[in-house]
Amino acid sequence: MAYSMSDLKKGLKIELDGIPYKIIEYQHVKPGKGAAFVRVKIKSYINGRVLEKTFHAGDKCEEPHLEEKQMQYLYDDGDFCQFMDTQTYEQLAISDELVADSKKWLLDGMMVDILFHNGKAIGLxxxxxxxxxxxxxxxNFRGDTQGSNKKPATLETGAVVTIPFHILEGETIKVDTLTGEYLERVK
Known part of the structure; x- marks a missing residue:
């Protein structure tokens, strides 16, 4: 399906020159003279670069062939992270560069969503x-009960987060993976 200028909006996934993008900013411009146009900022799913693009009436872009599949994280072999499709038991190796910052939250057996473009994994x-x-x-030291004081903690995946002083080694905590912030202690 081809998208025209009027179909564009924030969050829409489009494909230009064979590369899938997501629209992260959208602005419809109607100048005093001339035809209206749409200015968008798009982020590449392949390399994460952000581009600015202008669409005029009559310009078209394609809908990307993206597929999201839930897979189980198995282990890291040093260069690649290994994942398994729990339906077919097929294994997939994804390079550490593609996994990037998500690697510090991966725990053996965890289910993650992997994004595919034309059958090739492009992100997770x-x-x-x-x-x-x-x-x-x-x-923990006696008297460290004030909520505003924090200390660093290393988690079982190797990630380091700041936690309140009253939390001890061996306890389980909930962490926000987008910000890397401590949320709460798990009972």
Whole structure:
């Protein structure tokens, strides 16, 4: 399906020159003289670059062939992260560059959404929150009960987050994967 200028909106996925993009900003401009046009900022799913593009009446762009599949994270072999389709038991290796910052939240057995473009993996999305165990943090000192004080903690995946002083090593906490912030202690 081809999109015209009037179909464009924020959040829409489009394809230009064989590369899938997501519209992150949208502005409809109607100048005093001349025809109206749409100015958009688009982010590439392949390399994450943000571009600015102008669409005029009659310009067309294609709908990308994107597929999202839920897969289970198995392990990291050093260069690639291994995932498995739980329906077909087919395994998929994704390079560490493509996994990027999401790697610090991956725990063996975790389910993640992997985005495919024309059958090739182009990205992955971890759940918005994860529950991880604290493997190393400073001990709690008497009198450190004020909520505004924080200390660093290393989690079982290797990620480092700041937590309140009253939380101890060995406890499980919930963390926001987008911001990397501590949310709450898990009971």
């Amino acid at each position: 999305e971890v759940p918005p929150t994860v529950e991880l165990k604290i493997v190393e943090t400073a001990p």
